[in-house]
Amino acid sequence: MDSLSLSGVCRHHFPVKNGGFFLGNKAGFTRRRVAIAGVASPLRRPEIVPSLEEETFGRRDRNHHTAWTSVRQERWEGELVVQGEIPLWLKGTYLRNGPGLWHIEDYNFRHLFDGYATLVKLHFENGQLIAGHRQIESEAYKAARKNKRICFREFSEVPKYKNFMAYVGDIAKLFSGASLTDNANTGVVKLGDGRVVCLTETQKGSLVIDPDSLETLGRFEYSDGLGGLIHSAHPIVTDTEFLTLLPDLVNPGYLVVRMEPGTNERKLIGRVNCRTGPAPGWVHSFPVTEHYVVVPEMPLRYCAQNLLRAEPTPLYKFEWHPESKAFLHVMCKASGKIVASVEVPLFITFHFINAYEEEDEDGRVTAIIADCCEHNADTTILDRLRLQNLRSFNGEDDILPDARVGRFTIPLDGSPYGKLESALEPNEHGKGMDMCSINPANLGKKYRYAYACGAKRPCHFPNTLTKLDLVKKVAKNWHDEGAVPSEPFFVARPGATEEDDGVVISLISERNGSGYALLLDGSTFEEIARAKLPYGLPYGLHGCWVPKE
Numbered sequence: 001m002d003s004l005s006l007s008g009v010c011r012h013h014f015p016v017k018n019g020g021f022f023l024g025n026k027a028g029f030t031r032r033r034v035a036i037a038g039v040a041s042p043l044r045r046p047e048i049v050p051s052l053e054e055e056t057f058g059r060r061d062r063n064h065h066t067a068w069t070s071v072r073q074e075r076w077e078g079e080l081v082v083q084g085e086i087p088l089w090l091k092g093t094y095l096r097n098g099p100g101l102w103h104i105e106d107y108n109f110r111h112l113f114d115g116y117a118t119l120v121k122l123h124f125e126n127g128q129l130i131a132g133h134r135q136i137e138s139e140a141y142k143a144a145r146k147n148k149r150i151c152f153r154e155f156s157e158v159p160k161y162k163n164f165m166a167y168v169g170d171i172a173k174l175f176s177g178a179s180l181t182d183n184a185n186t187g188v189v190k191l192g193d194g195r196v197v198c199l200t201e202t203q204k205g206s207l208v209i210d211p212d213s214l215e216t217l218g219r220f221e222y223s224d225g226l227g228g229l230i231h232s233a234h235p236i237v238t239d240t241e242f243l244t245l246l247p248d249l250v251n252p253g254y255l256v257v258r259m260e261p262g263t264n265e266r267k268l269i270g271r272v273n274c275r276t277g278p279a280p281g282w283v284h285s286f287p288v289t290e291h292y293v294v295v296p297e298m299p300l301r302y303c304a305q306n307l308l309r310a311e312p313t314p315l316y317k318f319e320w321h322p323e324s325k326a327f328l329h330v331m332c333k334a335s336g337k338i339v340a341s342v343e344v345p346l347f348i349t350f351h352f353i354n355a356y357e358e359e360d361e362d363g364r365v366t367a368i369i370a371d372c373c374e375h376n377a378d379t380t381i382l383d384r385l386r387l388q389n390l391r392s393f394n395g396e397d398d399i400l401p402d403a404r405v406g407r408f409t410i411p412l413d414g415s416p417y418g419k420l421e422s423a424l425e426p427n428e429h430g431k432g433m434d435m436c437s438i439n440p441a442n443l444g445k446k447y448r449y450a451y452a453c454g455a456k457r458p459c460h461f462p463n464t465l466t467k468l469d470l471v472k473k474v475a476k477n478w479h480d481e482g483a484v485p486s487e488p489f490f491v492a493r494p495g496a497t498e499e500d501d502g503v504v505i506s507l508i509s510e511r512n513g514s515g516y517a518l519l520l521d522g523s524t525f526e527e528i529a530r531a532k533l534p535y536g537l538p539y540g541l542h543g544c545w546v547p548k549e
């Protein structure tokens, strides 16, 4: 951590005489605390006060919603004042990752997914809440800070080349992965052995962090020789395994791999060859059942030419190939054998929600059901996530493309086709749908409830939290005017027997530079507690739960 990072941390965000924003800061910032404690005037609201660090680190544009504005400083930690009641059984840390810094010096990034990773924590214990955030110290982030420019290839950004030879040199480094980003800004997972890893789509962007201090501890090095440069951003992680997909861009297909807790070695379960296409489909995520891995082959495919381009294309590193069709493959986890490979209607999804095995009366598995947040086979969502679009909402235009819970049925009787339907009427959740979670105890099993972000229209981005009842086919929605909530994350009550017995955690970014942590009851979906942050945090993507033993 450089001195710049710490210098501005507490200038205006101190726990003293703070008008009830938050209760205390952790050690390390004492020097300024003493200086400020003597200031007689009441603390001004943080959102209208430019901090020292703001001038150098978090440049701000007051017209932007907090959700799409770079995080205001490198790190912060402190206790929050809680309104309502945090259940005493809730003991542990919710971690959330996401792209939170979208500029370097005067250069503004273009896409939501380009931002340098901001890790947020909410630690719950004894009904109290300690919050914190910190930048992940990827090589890409450190190099950008040091050199005051982008130095690695990000989701849509590439370094600016001084001349043609520099461009050629960078392309050469692309093949070894050296020029790819390690900006681990997508998710965070707790491995079965306790290590906590932040992830993105590049394999080198797997970084181990300390869940208490949020410090970046180093790269998670995969010790196997499986190679490849990219993987799914969403491995399936349980206490006993880590499963992921490695797309093969040379011989279009996917390796399905498994890693045991306590090791860094992924082992090959099997390989799926693509049915068609010039390249594999994008696999941001994939679902599993108790015995099978479902490998999606989406018509939105990786594109070698787009990988080489200096300027982003409308679909970034991808290309839409409807003629290449869409497929789902089902691989047996134990044997690596492919038990089904079906053509399905065209689809677009970032996030699978869950999958399970459908049985007949004799207990024979007849089909796999796989649910996802499906964008009606419309690629425009990728463009909608450009920062310019996210920042230019006037409050009136209804421009969020429709989405639904897409439910695939994959027959296991050898039929060549699978089905894709809406699992519930999309109007139930305002026809907006993404960023989902379930009770992890139901992973791969028949389940009833999912939590996601939905839409209260008009809107340009999901602006509700929604609880989906996939049996009754209804949704219950939470909305706060102007709020942008992040992925609702379900934590089960220890000893619970009902699927929805627990709490749902979300971080809310508000319009006026503020924000709060929110706790909803998993069953009633009513608010049980909220805690205002000293200043709002940018939108974030995915989280995990680190229980306190």
Ligand SMILES: CC(=O)/C=C/C=C(C)/C=C/C1=C(C)CCCC1(C)C
Residues within 6 Å of the ligand: 099, 112, 113, 114, 153, 154, 155, 180, 181, 185, 186, 200, 201, 202, 230, 233, 307, 317
């Ligand atoms: C934040 C999020 O959801 C997705 C991030 C995706 C990234 C960073 C993808 C990066 C890539 C490259 C830098 C080159 C190779 C292709 C691809 C994996 C898209």
Ligand SMILES: CC(/C=C/C=O)=C\C=C\C=O
Residues within 6 Å of the ligand: 186, 350, 381, 403, 432, 433, 434, 435, 461, 462, 541
């Ligand atoms: C935030 C998002 C889509 C929202 C649209 O409704 C997708 C995020 C993908 C990466 O994790």
Ligand SMILES: [Fe+2]
Residues within 6 Å of the ligand: 186, 233, 234, 284, 350, 351, 541, 542
């Ligand atoms: Fe994701």
